[in-house]
Amino acid sequence: MRGRNTERDRIGRLLADARQGTSGVLLLHGEAGIGKTALLDWAAGRADGLRVLRVEGIESEMELAFGGLHQLFLPVLDLVGTLPEPQAAALRAVFGLTADGVRDRFTVGLAVLTMLSEAAADGPLLCLVDDAQWVDQPSVDLLTFAARRLRAEGVVMLFAVRDGAPGAAVKGLPQLLVEGLDRTAAAELVPDLPPYVADRVIEEARGNPLALIELAGALTPAQRAGRLGPLALPEAAGLPGRIQHGFLEQIRRLPEPAQLVLLVAAADDTGDLTVVLRAAAELGAAVEHLEPAERAGLVALSGAAVRFRHPLVRYAAYQGAPLARRIAAHRALAAALGATGQAHRRAWHLAAASTGPDEQVAEELERVAEWAGSRQAMASASAAHERAAQLTADPGLRARRLVQAAQKAADAGQDERCGALADQVPTPLADPEVAAGLARARAVVELGYRRPETAARILLDSVDPAADRPEAIAEVLTDAVHAAYSGGSATLIAEIAARAPELPVLAVPARLFGGDVPGALAALRTLVEQGQDPATGVMDRLMTGIHCRLTGDHRAAREAAVGAVAVCRDQGVSGWLPTTLHLLALTELSLGRFDEASAHATEALGLAEYYDLAHRAAHLRAVLALLAGLRGEEEQSRALAGTALAYSRPRGVGRASADADWALGLLELGLGRAEAALEPLEAARRGTDHPLLALSLLPDLVEAAGRAGRPERAVEPARVLGEWAAALEQPGLSALARRCRALTGPDSAAEEHFRAALALHEGGSGYDRARTALLYGEWLRRLRRQIDARDHLRAALETFEQLGAEPWAVRARAELAAAGGETVLTVRTDGxxxxxxxxxxxxxxxxxxxxxxxxxxxxxxxxxxxxxxxxxxxxxxxxxxxxxxxxxxxxx
Incomplete structure (x- = not known):
């Protein structure tokens, strides 16, 4: 390990921490041959007292769902029985030990985390994931999910990824770039070469250790003597290509039977010597033909396993073989695997051996896709559907399989791939079910990663009342309304809801945005009552909560959100958790429960990032920006809001943009910079096309305009708020409207409005009441009613301090001091x-x-x-x- 002090120190610290019970994770990345595998080997060699688990990614195994995870856990599979039963059942399902499906990938992720914890119960654990870019995506997702949640288990996870190689995405982990060796360290790898020759080899290898060794080993006697000219390895596809070419030359020097066995081993994805030899026997080769490759150092045999010296050796053995031989190898492996009952691996080898349409193989791949999808391995399911489509001759069936591939790609968060697959589907489609599936796939991508309003429009346009079942129409239109809410378009919401206003979940927006507020409230009461039924699903509870919040009934909204979150957790529908937790965070924020709101929003953001829900993550960063601003964390608030705006504004994610602008405006207002608050608050209001979608920020806009000396910009927002408060008849909303009337109306009526607002605040948000009390106290102090002012300012200060709303506490403290009151700094009373x-x-x-x-x-x-x-x-x-x-x- 010459020249690797930085890498060794970093890994050594992780191992030392694990021995003290602290977990750690590191992703090593760099070009092929740079020494990533050697560093993993070094870590394994220094892991005294640690249990070591290891998995190596193989390119041909990338589509085999959970293959990498199974290989990693193979030595500790007996621990599955120690897991809580739902987790144990999930792991048995993904490992093919039962025929059961998995409702929720979070259960599997939690099972992986618990397995790692259990494996480290009797001592620290080291997990090595080599060539992670070639481990199947479901396994990578689960391992990174667990890695990001390790804390005090005594587990070290080291991942190695080749830069620039296509394959699984490994995201969200601490990284260390493994670079080329310096000249001193490089020279130590080729000590037998004359200095001039060594310098030339080092220059050609650019510090790559494998290239150094291979270039030096390929030198002819004349070149070693200094007559260099062009070196032995030609300029192929960069340095990795040159190294691969060197390995290919070594392979071609082997006897033909040895090359054949090496090809079978390269095409195999099990590493199982029994499988390799059984397949080789189909082609007339035997175990003794592996000996030349073993003597050449190209492979190593360990027990019943075959291991290539380096992934580039495997790649050279496979890609360097003629196509006919590769096809024969795959057919032989399919036959060998069929005898062992490994149907999924067999199907992929049959597909690799197919050069034209083959319905029998396509059907086998469809069964693979169904199995993977039922276990939440959506990326693998999509790949199987896509390959099945490629092997399908019938145009209608091919279109169906392509749509299924696109849908699964969308579910896996592969938006670009989903779009590419959808573009391959010939239109128009004769089958309405396939057409609806195509629309849903495109809409999922638009909603999650592009423009929510486009998603809503796609869904709306896909509805065919003559062909679709009523329940299917209801589901599509509900999803469309939800997408339109994310985009912030009340016009589109109303248009969608008007298509089926008789549906309970659409009756509220149809009436609310159509001007029939009493009818909307009556329909909402029905929805709330239905929500008491335990059988009510997540989407119905979610939409009920959204509508309750829109109409100012935050307690009912919270109840619906709590119920939606509970359904997600109890039924394992965790894909909806980021959305339902987002709603719960918003309701807690509206009720002045900032700590609870922060906890829910933080959890939701972590889940949104795990699921690659970029739009939802932008929404949640805006919520966290609001909360950070309320606590006076200016830098954090600006960073979160800025990130949310940079993402959401160009993509038309109107609600996220509006909330981020609101966060910036509220931050400025809390810091006493009313003029600076006006622009973002007005921008937030412009980000929606209906007053109801901006009611929450209107009180802040009214206050900012008044404090900035722009009362004319406060009149219209105050009027709109008052009109909607009168129509909706919610005490909290009415309190805010009366506060705004106090700020915009004549002084002679202000006190009446302030008193009425405080009375209406009773039992509602303590934060909103404190804001009203602060404004009332300031107004009283300006009238020199110091004693009256102190009572309200003191009450406001106590609440702000209790909530940790520091900027508002600073303002209240200053006003109280100016009114002659004591301003002893207190701490939050939650002890x-x-x-x-x-x-x-x-x-x-x-x-x-x-x-x-x-x-x-x-x-x-x-x-x-x-x-x-x-x-x-x-x-x-x-x-x-x-x-x-x-x-x-x-x-x-």
């Missing part, structure tokens, strides 16, 4: 709870409710040991030593 991190607080809350560590881990997507670590840290902070004392403390 030692305020000392906890957000995740510690959530763990403590669940522990106090009686949940076990495993139950908490399942709900928060953590390992049980991390939950225990959080409680270990939290108990001393809280001054408790048991869960009973914890429950008593929180109850008080």
């Amino acid at each position: 030692p709870i305020s000392l906890l991190s957000p995740q510690e607080r959530e763990v403590v809350r669940l522990a106090a409710s009686g949940a076990s560590n495993r139950e908490i881990a399942a709900q928060l997507f953590l390992s049980p040991r991390t939950v225990g670590h959080h409680l270990y840290r939290a108990f001393p902070k809280l001054g408790v030593s048991s869960r009973t004392e914890l429950a008593t403390l929180l109850a008080s």
Whole structure:
């Protein structure tokens, strides 16, 4: 490991931390041959006292769902039985040990995390994932999901990825670039070469260790003597290509039978010597023909496994063989695997051996796709559908399979691939079901990654009342309304809802945006009542919560959101968790419960990033920007809002843009910069095309205009807010409207409005009431009614301090001091709870409710040991030593 001090130090620290119980993750990346595998080998050699698990990605195995995960966990499969049953059942399903499906990939992800934790129960664990770009995408997704959640398990995960190679995406992990060796270290790898020759080889190899060794080994005696000219390896496709060419030359020097066995081993994706030899026997080769390749150092045999010296050797052995031989190798492997019952691998080898349409093989691939899809391996399912389509002669059936491939690609978050597959589907389509599927696939991509309004329009245009079933129409239109809400277009919402106003979930927007507010509220009451039924699904609860929030009933909205989140967790529908948690965060924010809102939004953002839900992530960053601004975290608020705006504005994600602008405006207003607040607040209002979609920010806009000395810009927003408050008859909304009337009306009526607003705030948001009390106190102080002003300013200050709304507390404190009141700085009255991190607080809350560590881990997507670590840290902070004392403390 010459010249690798930085890399060794980094890995060494991770191993040392693991021995102390702390987990760590690192992704090594660099070009082929640069030494990534050698670093993994070095780590394994220094892993005294650590259990080591290892998986190596193989290019031909990329489409085999969960193959990499199964290979990694093969030595510890007996631990599956120690997992909670839902997790154990999920792992058995993805490993093909049962015929069951998996409803939710988060259950599988949690099972992987728990497996790693259990594998480290008796001592630290080292997991090595080599050539991760060639590990199947479902396995990579699950391993990175677990890696990002490791904390106190004593697990080290090292990933190695080749730069520029197509394959699985490994995202969200700490990275270290492995670069070429410096000249000193490089020279130590070729000590037997004359200095002039060594310099030339080092220059050609550019510090790549494998290239150095291969170039030096390929030198002729004349070249070693200094007569260099062109070196042995020609300029193929860059340095990796030159190295590969060198390996190919070595392979071609082997006897023909040895080349044949090497080709079969390269085409095989199991590494199982038994399978390789059985397939080789089909082609007339035997085990003794592997000996020349083994003597040449191209492969190594370990027990019943075949391992190539380097992935480029495998690649050269396969790509350097004629097409006819490759086809024969795949057919032989399919026959060998058929005898072992490995139907999925057999199907892919048959597909690789097919050169034209073959319906029998296509049907086998369809079964592979169905299996993968039922286990939430959507990328693998899409690949199987696509290959099946390529082998299909019938145009209608081919179109159906392409649409299925596009749908699964959309579900996997592969938006560009989904679009490319959809573009291959010939239109118009005779089958309305296939046409609807194509529309849904395109809409999923638009909603998740491009323009939500386009998604809504695609869905709306796909509805055919004459051909579609009523329940199918209801589902499509509900999804379309949800997409239109994300885009911030009330006009489009109304158009969609008007297509089926008799549907309960569409009756509210149809009436609300059509001017029939009483009818909308009556329909909403029906929805809320239906939401009490445990059978109510996620989407109905979600839309109920959205409509309740729009109409100002934040408590009913919170109840619907809590129910939607519960359904997601209880039924394993975690793909909807980012959306339902987003709604719950918004309702908690509206109710002035900032800590709860922050916890839900943070969890939702992590899930949105995991699912590659870019639009939802932008929405959630805007919410977190609002919360950061309320707490006075200016830099954080601006960064979050800026990121949300940069993403959402060009893509027409209107609600995310509006919320991000609102966050910036509210930040400026809280910091006392009213003039600066006006522009983003007015931009936020312009980002929607209906007053209802901007009601929440109108009070801030009215206040900013008044404070900036622009009262004319406050009149119209105050009027609109008042009209809608009168129509919707919600106390909290009415309180805000009366506050705005106090700010924009004559002084003679202001006190009446302030008093009425405070009365209406009772039982509602403490934050909103404190904002009103602050404004009332300021107004009283300007009238020199100092004593009256102090009471309201003091009440506002106490609430702001309790909530941690520091900018508003600063303003209240200054006003109270100006009114002659005492301004002793107080701390939040939630006592030692305020000392906890957000995740510690959530763990403590669940522990106090009686949940076990495993139950908490399942709900928060953590390992049980991390939950225990959080409680270990939290108990001393809280001054408790048991869960009973914890429950008593929180109850008080």
